[in-house]
Amino acid sequence: MRVAAPTLIRLHRKARALELGWPDGRRAELPCEYLRVFSPSAELRGHGLPEPMLLGGKREVNIARIEPVGSYAVRLVFDDGHDSGLYSWDVLDELARDYEQNWARYLQRLDEVGMSRDRDVVKLAALVGRYTPPKR
Template structure:
């Protein structure tokens, strides 16, 4: 892998009672992403809207599960969730970014939930 290439996933598994997506990369890194986090940050238009000000705060997903992982070409996966959500296309770079910025993204999500009087 050259310095200009993005790390490439070599293994994707759903673990821990369907609550965690585990991704192993060719650079040796292994990431784990919680189903709830993936669901509320789905890259779908339903969640993200068509601009940042249209983003929807998705609540009550604490118990959501990952039911299936579907490949989308060689660049992404579509995750099917137990609540019926199936429209998010998670690119490898999007997934990696969710891990790299998890503390900030999750913190903002929890803050927004509290402001709106919503629960996980």
Template structure:
């Protein structure tokens, strides 16, 4: 099955949300923190299974710039200096479809590491 193409991408700076709509009618609101901790870069994913690096302290990260990458994705720059991840349309779509389960998995990993995630007040 072919991944649908995006029809609209909006970055909401104040709420730190990347909103993306796809041609199949799907619309996702992906927090910058979520995108940062699930970056497809080798810095986050490593160079093979089991080499993933848990990202800590990304609660306040924002996207400062979004660069198009060909016709297949985007490369956001994050406020913490990370800018090496290329998010293909397939990656963004899958992050949207599986957002709840991936976010919960991330929170469980933080808990196992003893990291207390800051929440907004």
């Protein structure tokens, strides 16, 4: 299903949130942290992973720039240097629609492995050593 382009895309830097509005009147305000940890990039999505790679330490991330990509998407350039995710209208619609469920699962996953939304380099280094990629 193709979703109509948002009629509103507004970054609220101080609040670290992206406000979206669609022609049917729906609106959403999505935290930059959420958009970053659910980036549609191959870096986080891999090839067929059931969930995005778990990424902590992004509580303070913000969007530095929003770049249009044709008439179907935007590239969100984050202030941590991440810029490889193309957020199509379908992806933004899905992220907005599934926000509550996605965010709850993200927080659960962080808790399960002892990671934090805040930068925690020591724990991250320990986790990298224990990471086992999913079997195909």
